[in-house]
Amino acid sequence: MSDDVITGPVRDTLLPYGQQWIDDKDIQAVVDVLRSGFVTQGPAIQQFEAKVAEYVGAKYAVAFTNGTAALHGACFAAGIGQGDEVITTPLTFLASSNCVLYQGGTPVFADIDMHTYNIDADRIAERITEHTRAVIAVDFTGQPAELDKISMLCRDRGLVFIEDAAHSLGADYHGRKVGSWADMTMFSFHPVKHITTGEGGIIATNSEEFYRKLLLFRSHGMTRDPQEMTKNDGPWYYEMQELGYNYRMTDIQAALGNSQMDKLNAFVEKRRTIARAYNEALGELTGIVLPEQLAGAHSSWHLYVIRWLPEYFKADRKTIFEALQSENIGVNVHYIPVYLQPYYQHLGYEEGLCPNAEEYYRTAVTLPLFPKMTDQDVQDVVQAIRKIWARYTRSVSGENPIK
Ligand SMILES: *Cc1c(COP(=O)(O)O)cnc(C)c1O
Numbered sequence: 320m321s322d323d324v325i326t327g328p329v330r331d332t333l334l335p336y337g338q339q340w341i342d343d344k345d346i347q348a349v350v351d352v353l354r355s356g357f358v359t360q361g362p363a364i365q366q367f368e369a370k371v372a373e374y375v376g377a378k379y380a381v382a383f384t385n386g387t388a389a390l391h392g393a394c395f396a397a398g399i400g401q402g403d404e405v406i407t408t409p410l411t412f413l414a415s416s417n418c419v420l421y422q423g424g425t426p427v428f429a430d431i432d433m434h435t436y437n438i439d440a441d442r443i444a445e446r447i448t449e450h451t452r453a454v455i456a457v458d459f460t461g462q463p464a465e466l467d468k469i470s471m472l473c474r475d476r477g478l479v480f481i482e483d484a485a486h487s488l489g490a491d492y493h494g495r496k497v498g499s500w501a502d503m504t505m506f507s508f509h510p511v512k513h514i515t516t517g518e519g520g521i522i523a524t525n526s527e528e529f530y531r532k533l534l535l536f537r538s539h540g541m542t543r544d545p546q547e548m549t550k551n552d553g554p555w556y557y558e559m560q561e562l563g564y565n566y567r568m569t570d571i572q573a574a575l576g577n578s579q580m581d582k583l584n585a586f587v588e589k590r591r592t593i594a595r596a597y598n599e600a601l602g603e604l605t606g607i608v609l610p611e612q613l614a615g616a617h618s619s620w621h622l623y624v625i626r627w628l629p630e631y632f633k634a635d636r637k638t639i640f641e642a643l644q645s646e647n648i649g650v651n652v653h654y655i656p657v658y659l660q661p662y663y664q665h666l667g668y669e670e671g672l673c674p675n676a677e678e679y680y681r682t683a684v685t686l687p688l689f690p691k692m693t694d695q696d697v698q699d700v701v702q703a704i705r706k707i708w709a710r711y712t713r714s715v716s717g718e719n720p721i722k
Contacts, residue, residue, distance in 0.1 A: 328646045329703040334696055335649040336687045337511035337621075340586065341575075348578035352570050363573035368521065370580050371506070375488075375498020377523035379530040382573060383537060386485050386507030386520030388566040390418035390455075393503040393522055395561075396532035397453045397479035399424040406446045407455040408438035409656035409676040415455050415483045416657050424452070428658055430673035434611045436460070436624070439675075440468040453479040458487035458497060460610060460653075461590075462618040466492045466500035473502075481505070485520075486621035488513040489587035493615040498523045503533075508572075511689070513586055513619060514579035516572035532561075539563045589690040590620035593697055597623055597686065600701040604708050606631025606715075608682075622653055625704075626682040634711040636682055642710065643684065646703035651685040 352363055364382055372380035383389035399405060401423040407416050409428040416426035429442035436459050443454055454473055456464040466482070473480035482501035484490075490497045498504050503526075506512075508519035522533055535542060540563030545551055548558045598609055608626040612618060627639055634642075643650045656676040658668035671677070686700055 329706065330647045330699045333647045333649055334687050334692075334699060335689075336651040336685055337689045338691060339510040339515045340582070340689070340691045341515070342582075344581075345575055345578040348574045349571055352574040355570075357570045359567060359569040359571075361570040363570040363577060364568060367516075367568075367573040367576045367580070370577060371521055372498075372523055374496070374580065374583070375504065375506075375523050376496045377498045377504070378525045379527070380521050380523045381530065381533040381537060382568040382576075383520045383522070383566045384568055385518045386505055386509065386512075387414040387418065388537075388564070389505045389507075389520035389522050390414055390481070390483065391421050391564075392533045392536045392566065393481045393505060393529075394418045394422045394424065394453070395536045395563075396503065396522075396529045397481060399452055402450060403452040404448060404450040405453045405455055406438075406443050406451060408457050408459070409658055409673045410436055410438075410459060410654055410679060411457040411483065411657060412485070412654060413657055413660070414485075415457055416663075419455070425450075426657075427451070428656075428668070428673050428676075430675045431459075431679065433675050433679070435462055435464075435613055435616075436679055437462065437464040438469075440465045440472060443469065444472060447476055447478070451476070451478060453481055455481045455483055456501070457483040457485070458490060460618065460622040460624055461486045461490050461620045462610070462612060462616050463487055463490050463492040463497055463500075465613075466497070470500055479503070485509075485512060487619050489583055489619035491617045497619075499525055502526060503529055508576060508579075512621065513590075514576065514583050516568065516576040516579070519568055519572050519576060535561050536563045537566045539565060586690045587619045589692075590688060591618075593688055593692055594618070594620045594623055596697050597688075597701070601625065601704060604705070604712075606712060607704075607708065620688060623686045623688045624653065624683050625686060626679070627684065628682060630715055631713065632711045633713050636684065639707055639711060640684055642707045643703055646699075646706065648700055648703045649687050652680070652683055653685050654680075656680055 368380040399422040403424040405419040419426045432439040480501040482504040485507035487497045504523045508516040540561030
C-alpha cells in the first residue's frame with residue numbers, strides 16, 4: 320500500500336463517526352402525529368414505552384426528554400440525596416455521573432477493566448462504604464458490563480443498580496437482553512445512538528415502585544390519580560407530591576421512536592457486521608489493540624474503539640488522530656475520564672484516581688460505525704488505518720511489526 324502523502328486523502332468527503340438513519344416511513348410517522356390531535360402527552364408516548372419495554376424484556380418503561388433526564392429520574396427514584404455515594408465508571412459521558420450531582424449525591428469512581436473498558440466489578444466492591452446507595456454501570460461501546468456480578472453485588476449490599484445502557488440497546492448478556500438486569504436501565508435516543516427520537520431517553524424497570532416515582536418525577540412531581548392523592552377537591556384536582564421537572568417527551572419524538580424501533584434489529588445487525596469487518600481487517604496490525612469481547616457478552620456495537628500502544632509508534636495519539644482526520648475519517652475519542660474535567664477537579668477529584676481509565680484515554684481512537692455506512696466507507700476506514708499505521712509504526716526490539 321502506498322504511503323505517499325502526495326497521493327492525497329483516502330476519501331474526499333468526511334465520514335462521520337456516527338449518524339442517524341431516517342427513512343420515508345419515519346418521516347410519515349412524524350407527519351401523521353403532526354396531523355393528529357396530539358403533539359405531546361398523546362398515545363404515541365405510551366406506544367413507544369410499550370414497544371421498548373417489550374423489546375428489552377421489562378415490565379415498564381418511562382420516556383424522558385433525553386437520556387440525561389432519564390438518568391436524573393433514576394437517581395431520584397433510587398432515593399439519592401445529600402450525603403449519598405453512587406459508584407460509577409470514569410470512562411463514560413458526563414451524564415452518568417452528573418445525574419448523581421443533580422440529586423446532591425457524591426459520585427465515586429471505580430476504575431475500569433483493561434480488557435473490556437467496563438467498570439471492574441471487583442473495584443466496585445472495594446469502593447462501597449456505609450454511604451453507598453447505588454451503582455451506575457455503563458455498557459461501554461455496547462458491550463454489557465458484568466451484569467450478573469454487579470446485580471448480585473447490589474442485591475447483597477442493598478444497593479440500587481442503575482445501568483446506563485445508552486450504548487447497548489439490542490445487546491444481550493448470557494442470552495438475555497439488556498433492559499431487565501438492573502433495577503433501572505437507561506437508553507438514549509440521541510442521533511448517534513442505535514435508534515433516534517432527535518433527543519430522547521427512557522428508563523426500563525420491573526419495579527412498580529420505581530415506575531411510579533419516575534412518572535411523578537417526569538411531570539413536576541404531580542399526580543391526577545385519585546388513588547394516590549391525599550384528598551380530592553374535585554374533578555380538576557391534581558396534587559404535587561414531590562419536586563419533579565418537566566422532562567416529558569413529545570408525541571412527535573415518540574412517533575419517530577416507534578418507527579425507528581421497527582428497524583432496530585437490522586441496525587444492530589449492520590453494526591455487528593461492520594465490527595466483524597474491522598476485526599478481520601485490522602487484526603494483523605501490531606501495536607493496535609482491538610476491542611475484546613467477554614464470553615456471554617453480545618455487544619450491539621455503539622462504538623468501535625482501537626488503542627494505539629505508544630511503544631509501537633513513532634508518533635503520539637494526537638498525531639495519529641490528526642493524520643486520520645486528514646484522511647477524512649471522522650475519528651473521535653470516547654471518553655475523557657469524567658473526573659479530569661475542570662468542574663470535577665474543583666470538587667476535589669484528583670488525577671491518578673483511576674489509572675486504567677487514564678491509560679486508556681491516552682491511547683484510544685474511536686472509528687466510524689453506524690448502520691448507513693457502505694462497504695466502501697468501511698474499506699476507506701481500513702485503508703486509512705493501514706496507511707497511518709505504516710507511516711508511524713516502528714518495530715519494538717526483536718519483534719516483527721507484522722504479526
Ligand atoms: C448518550 C449518553 C448519555 C446521555 O444521553 P442523552 O440522551 O444525550 O442525554 C448518557 N450516558 C452515555 C454513556 C451516553 O453515551
